[in-house]
Amino acid sequence: EVHLLESGGGLVQPGGSLRLSCAASGFTFSSYAMSWVRQAPGKGLEWVSAIIGSGGSTYYADSVKGRFTISRDNSKNTLFLQLNSLRAEDTAVYYCAKYLITGTAPDYWGQGTLVTVSS
Amino acid sequence: QSALTQPASVSGSPGQSITISCTGTSSDIGGYNYVSWYQQHPGKAPKLMIYEVSNRPSGVSNRFSGSKSGNTASLTISGLQAEDEADYYCTSYTRSSTLVFGGGTKVTVL
Numbered sequence: 728e729v730h731l732l733e734s735g736g737g738l739v740q741p742g743g744s745l746r747l748s749c750a751a752s753g754f755t756f757s758s759y760a761m762s763w764v765r766q767a768p769g770k771g772l773e774w775v776s777a778i779i780g781s782g783g784s785t786y787y788a789d790s791v792k793g794r795f796t797i798s799r800d801n802s803k804n805t806l807f808l809q810l811n812s813l814r815a816e817d818t819a820v821y822y823c824a825k826y827l828i829t830g831t832a833p834d835y836w837g838q839g840t841l842v843t844v845s846s
Numbered sequence: 847q848s849a850l851t852q853p854a855s856v857s858g859s860p861g862q863s864i865t866i867s868c869t870g871t872s873s874d875i876g877g878y879n880y881v882s883w884y885q886q887h888p889g890k891a892p893k894l895m896i897y898e899v900s901n902r903p904s905g906v907s908n909r910f911s912g913s914k915s916g917n918t919a920s921l922t923i924s925g926l927q928a929e930d931e932a933d934y935y936c937t938s939y940t941r942s943s944t945l946v947f948g949g950g951t952k953v954t955v956l
Contacts, residue, residue, distance in 0.1 A: 762945070764892075771849075772884070772892065772935050774945040786943050822891060831898060831939050832882035836891040 729753040729835040731823045736840030743813050747840060749806040749823030757781070757801040760826035762833055763808045765819035765842075773819075776808065777826070791817075813844045850875065850936055850948035857954040863924040866951045868936030869917060874946055876917035880939035883912060883921045886950075887932045895934075896921060923953070931955045 735747040747763070762777035776797040777786045785797050796809040806823055820841050824833030851869040858864040868875070868883075875881055879899045884892035894903050896912035899919065909924045919938070923930055936948040 764947075771933075771950040772886075772937075772947045774937070774947060777945070788944060827897060829898070831878075831880040832894070832937060832945065834894045834897065834903065836893075838891055 729825060731825065731835060731837035733821065733823045733837045733840035736821065736842045738843045738845065739813055740846050741814060741844055743844070745810045745813065745842060747808040747810065747821055747823075747842070749808075749837060751804045751806065751823075751825065754825065756799075756804040759828065760830045761799060761806045762824050762826060763797065763806075764822045764824055764833065764836075765817075766822070766839075767816075767819040770819075775821070778806070779830070810842065813842075815844050818842060818844045848946070850938060850946055852934075852936060852948035852951045854949070855952045855954065857956055858923075858926045859956045860926055860928065862926050863922060864926060864953065866921045866923075866934055866936075866953070868919045868921070868938075868948045870919075870938055870946070871917055873941045874938040875914065875919050877941060878939045879914065881912065881914055881919040882937050883910075884935045884937070885930075885932045886935065892935065926955055928955050 730752045732750045760779045763775040778797045794812045798807045820839040822839045823837040825835045827834045883896040886892045899914045900912045911922045934951045
């Protein structure tokens with residue numbers, strides 16, 4: 728059974744940094760692209776970033792490009808998201824998600840971790 | 847990348863069928879057969895209901911079906927049930943190798 732567990736969320740001041748982690752189990756982690764998707768309070772889903780199975784290619788939404796960095800450690804079945812230069816509008820629940828083997832969309836999602844950017 | 851366009855809300859009575867539309871451009875929906883649909887209940891993580899336009903993951907009811915014509919995709923829920931009341935989001939792969947989501951549709955079972 729696929730299991731994704733996010734951690735690392737919390738309250739941070741504008742301009743601050745945070746590192747999110749996602750521990751994966753129940754599948755061959757290195758074979759699948761992974762992504763982060765966020766949801767601001769009371770709002771819709773927003774795709775943030777993705778990384779292929781080998782970690783060799785990464786992709787970002789324009790809203791976070793240059794501020795966020797996605798990475799993975801396949802030896803530890805863990806996905807990361809480094810959040811820098813945080814803004815109030817980055818406040819959201821951040822979901823870790825596993826992609827379909829075709830790499831066209833996420834199929835399994837974690838329960839999310841809340842990031843609050845406020846002074 | 848602009849969000850895909852969905853109606854804010856759709857409602858129907860138990861047993862009826864409803865359809866949710868999702869409109870994009872030739873750079874996303876129109877360019878690829880990579881449209882997916884997610885169901886999200888309050889306080890829960892999204893659940894994949896349809897992938898690659900019309901494919902259902904194992905365990906998803908066959909009351910859910912998807913289609914696409916040009917730059918618009920659709921999700922149809924037939925035999926509407928109380929448990930179907932939730933938010934529904936479409937998403938599409940894009941020319942930039944990113945994903946773009948729709949704004950979401952709240953489905954209400956009357």
